Amino acid sequence: MSKRDPFRPVDAEARAVARNLIDHATFAALAVIEQGHPSVSRIAFATDPDGAPLSLISDLSSHTTALEAQPDCALLVGEPSDRGDPLTHPRLTLHATACFIPRDSAAHPALRAHYLAQRPKAKLYIDFADFRLVRFDVRLALLNGGFGRAYKLTAEDLNATP
Secondary structure, eight states: OOOOOOEEOOOHHHHHHHHHHHHHOSEEEEEEEETTEEEEEEEEOEEOTTSOEEEEEETTSHHHHHHHHOOEEEEEEOOOOSSSOGGGSOEEEEEEEEEEEOTTSTTHHHHHHHHHHHOGGGGGTTTSTTEEEEEEEEEEEEEEOSTTOEEEEEHHHHHOOO
């Protein structure tokens, strides 16, 4: 007996749900490999001007050290509402590579301003020496749109305009 593929063909609705989850997330669960073991932590979440995931993380956090050693990671966005079964609410796993943005890079000032436009409270600590911007370059996304609605999306699917 052959195993059935659980993923539906990607369509405009799946792309729109995934993009909406990314565009409206304020935090994400970040999964890294830390000293050979999986580890998950919560991070602030925003997007860069192109819509790629962006965060501000501290060098004091163990997930930062883990990302420096192994930049491959995953992010989970999407929160259930106050009603209904949490498993029926959409969520999106992003398989990505973390790219730290050096403070002295040409891109840093614009990304800093863009991040603060989305997360103004970060103005209190964005310039602390231990904080750095990190962009996540997405390779693959797994959308669970609720029971029986699973999709495997490419980075291009996430950038597609409807």
